[in-house]
Amino acid sequence: MSEEQISTRERIVLAARELFHTKGYHATSMAEILKKAEANSGSLYYYFKSKNELLRAVLGWYEQMLYPMVMDPAFALSKDPIERVFAVLAGYREMLVMTECTVGCPIGNLALELMECEPEIRAKIELNFSNWCKAIENCLRGAADRLPRDIDFERMSRFVLTVMEGGIMQARGHRDVRRYDDSVAQLRDYFDRLQAKSAA
Secondary structure, three states, X not given: OOHHHOOHHHHXXXXXXXXXXXXXXXXXXXXXXXXXXXXXXXXHXXXXXXXXXHHHXXXXXXXXXXXXXHHHHHHOOOOOHHHHHHHHHHHHHHHHXXXXXXXXXXXHHHHHHOOOOOHHHHHHHHHHHHHHHHHHHHHHHHOHHHOOOOOOHHHHHHHHHHHHHHHHHXXXXXXXXXXXXXXXXXXXXXXXXXXXXXXX
């Protein structure tokens, strides 16, 4: 889609999304969003009554783009359900490398920054996490015949999320992607052991 085809509302949401991700919600001013979106204040307040309302739109954008931007590109790399999980994790590694470990998971960032937010925002953050976990859970269920029968796929998907978020946080803290790699490698070892146990 060309820049001309993107509506003013979309430009504002995309500008806010990028700034919230790289700078943080509180550190981003409405003036910065307007400048990046090449929009005037009248346009912004026509679509969004407040910065908080704009944040809800950004979180809604992440909900809609989970598969087009995160899952589908990773899933296209392999038909193996477990390899798809690790392809998703590899996508976050690429983000860390590209930003020299300065930018984290956008939803994880917002969850940490907005710990004391209104219930509607919290619900949208929770929904984004839940949707991510559901996609991973579906991959794990696709490999059910290779995993122990007593595996709780829902809990396992949350464990994968924890590895990803924790690995990113450590990589950022140390400015070293190897911290992320170590976390993912340990998860890979765990999956290998589960598959070996199931095969035995």
